Amino acid sequence: MFNEETRLEQPIRWAMVGGGRGSEIGYAHRSGASRDNNFKLVAGAFDIDADRCRDFGTSLGVDPERCYADYKTLFEAEAKRDDGIQAVSIATPNGTHYAISKAAIEAGLHVICEKPVTFTVVEAQDLKRLATENNRVFGVMYGYTGFPMIHQAREMISRGDIGEVRVINMQFAHGFHNTEVEKNSPGAKWRMNPEVSGPSYILGDVGSHVYYLAGLMTGLEVEKLCCTRQSFIKSRAPLEDNAHVMMNFTNGAVGTLWASGVNAGSMHQQKIRIIGEKASIEWWDERPNQLSYEVQGEPVRILERGMGYLYQDEPGVGHNRIGGGHAEGFFESWANLYSRFAIVMKATDEGDQKTIDNTWYPDIDAGIDGVRLIERCVESADDDAKWVKF
Structure with a gap:
């Protein structure tokens, strides 16, 4: 079970840029960060409109004087305070991530x-350089990676339970954008604007999630890929709302990734199936507390979160916030990630290298890899699905 007594002596003073009123992701950040009292929301630039920012921030209990009109003012003003912020979460449209992140690290x-942390790999690598030079933690919000069964799968593959990995099938294919919803949805509209979203819509928005899960579970790296992408809602071009990617991995394994927003009738369909030489495992985010374990010639086994037969010595497996049989979900996953972010931030500030080395979290390298996926897929798709080096 997750040990609720394991927390920081003093919560990290924390702010948000973006994530204002009506933001689903903003609420997810705040819920995850506040769950274990490791972060305390004390400031923010929640909205580009100063009045809306102040009105929303005060409704969350933030001092109105610490609800700022923009991120630059936020960072400058907080740096002058003895009780200024120590960390910030960025929940703004893609095109702003690089500038805000850079300013935050420099502050x-x-x-x-x-995610995606930037438009280009060069920008993402620059953020890594800055974070390293300034000894700052840079976490990337791959929010599904806090589910315990993801870490059970990772441990099973590492211990050889399925044998050498041969095939990885990845998909995140929902149906909520099968019509031109962006006409009436501001949240969808910016995602389908290349000036704000970047060179990709659906691959960056959802495909990068399941791609990161594949790397986390297997530890494998992509050698080369080819991609086709489509804009079934024609007004979205040049951004895709559907994409298929084929991948070759460095160990000889192969994989496919289907990312879609036009899979009519589908809720999420984020699934990852990893096929080894003697068994397969499969995880589905709509049933995140279960992992299917299928050994050739034996009945299918459904492994349940919170049970003693799992690899409890792996910390991620044991991060159960309620006993097995009860449904844990999205907010618990985010809380598990924020718990890890807090641990490694404290360790970094105290020079505790051992804790840093022993604490997994999705870091800037995860962000760089996700941006590289988008760049290579766009390169391949725009060159008639040519195979490209990863």
Whole structure:
């Protein structure tokens, strides 16, 4: 079970940029960060409109004087305070991530950023350089990676339970954008604007999630890929709302990734199936407390979160916030990640290298890899699905 007594002596003073009123992701950040009292929301630039920012921030209990009109003012003003912020989460549209993250690191802050962290690999690598030079933690919000059964799968593969990995099938294919919803949805509209979203819509928005899960579970790296992408809602071009990617991995394994927003009738369909030489495992985010374990020639086994037969010595497996049989979900996953972010931020500030080395979290390298996926897929798709080096 997750040990609720394991927390920081003093919560990290924390702010948000973006994530204002009506933001589903903003609420997820605040819920995850506040769950274990490791972070305390004390400031923010929640909205580009100063009045809306102040009205929303005060409704959350933030001092109105610490609800700022923009992120630059936030960082400058907080740096002058003895009780100024120590970390910031960035939940703004994609095109702003690089500038805000860069300013935050230069202001001496730890950063948790939505993905994709930047438009280009060069920009993402620059953020890594800055974070390293300034000894700051840079976390990337791959929010599904806090589910315990993801870490059970990772441990099973590491211990050889399925044998050498041969095939990885990845998909995140929902149906909520099968019509031109962006006409009436501001949240969808910016995602389908290349000036704000970047060179990709659906691959960056959802495909990168399941791609990161594949790397986390297997430890494998992509050698080369080819991609086709489509804009079934024609007004979205040049951004895709559907994409298929084929991948070759460095160990000889192969994989496919289907990312879609036009899978009519589907809720999420984020699934990952990893096929080894003697068994397969499969995880589905709509049933996140179960992991299917299928050994050739034997009945299918459904492994349940919170049970003693799992690899409890792996910390991620044991992060159960309620006993097995009860449904844990999305907010618990985010809380598990924020718990890890807090641990490594404190360790970084105290020079505790052992804790840093022993604490997994989705870091800037995860962000760089996700941006690289988008770049290579766009390169391949725009060159008639040519195979490209990863």
